[in-house]
Amino acid sequence: MLIVLDPGHGGNDSGAVGNNFLEKDINLNISLKLKDIVKSKNINVIMTRDKDISLGLQERCDIANKNKADYFISIHCNGFKDTSAKGTETYSYPGSIIGAKLAVSIQRSIVSMLNTIDRGTKTANFYVLHHTDMPAILIETGFITHFEDVNLLVNKPNLFATAISNGIFNFLGLQGVSISDDIEKLHQGGLINDYHDPESYVKWKDFASVILKLIGGYKK
Ligand SMILES: [Zn+2]
Incomplete structure (x- = not known):
């Protein structure tokens, strides 16, 4: 099973702009967290981009087609003058x-x-939906131009990533993951960097780095 994740826009294409945020950054942030969660179920993931680079629409499709992905998922946010x-x-x-x-x-x-x-769900003849060989979807997560939506997009990227993951897992007949408030608090407090499945085991190196952050580094 291979899923290609496509964070929309990037590089000199910012995508929609609103409330001093750029769509390309929000798309990438959510997608990187989404990648971690999807991979935690032993599903292979390829990102069309994992940093802030310019990438053409055909290039994105080529990545999915050449790797014979099973699904193509493009992540965007909406923007509107109203x-x-x-x-x-x-x-x-x-x-x-x-x-x-x-x-x-x-x-x-x-x-x-x-x-x-x-x-709701809609159909559209968007380039990346048309020129990919496999089932492809494009998610407009929320409106970057709306103050409530953008607040969620910027401050709760983990929740979007978890929700999208669970939508994928449900579709595939796999068990969803739960968001743990405690893990989320550690993440927001900067003690852990990535999403962690609440049921997964802790490695010693992760445990040690949390302890070191807690006590403020090595003491002599
Ligand atoms: Zn977009």
């Missing part, structure tokens, strides 16, 4: 039954976990 527009919507390619099913699963998961407005 700053009251808000909510989540997920797109699949017209006529793709599997794509539509995956879109519904992810859309439901995001809306229920983040409590964003449900703008």
Whole structure:
């Protein structure tokens, strides 16, 4: 099983802009966390980009097609001149039954976990949906131009990543992961860097680095 994750935009293409944030940064942030969670289920993941670089739409499709990915998931945020527009919507390619099913699963998961407005699942002839060979979806996670949505996108990227992951896992018939408030608190406090499955084992190197951060480094 191989999933290609595609953080929209990047480099000199910022995507939508709102409330002093750039879409490309939010897309990448959520996608990097999403990658960690999906990989924790032993699913292979390839990112079309894992840093702030420019990448053409065909290049993104080529990465998925050449690697014969099973699914292609593009992560975006919406923007609109009317700053009251808000909510989540997920797109699949017209006529793709599997794509539509995956879109519904992810859309439901995001809306229920983040409590964003449900703008529903839609079909569209977007380039990356059209030119990929496998079921492909594009998620508009929320509106960067809406103050509530952008607050969630910037401050709760882990929740978006967990919600999208659980949408994927539900679609694949796998058990979802739970978000642990305690783990989230350690993450926000800077004691741990990445998402950790609450049920996974701690390695000594991770344990040691948390202890060192707690006591403020080595004492002589
Ligand atoms: Zn976008």
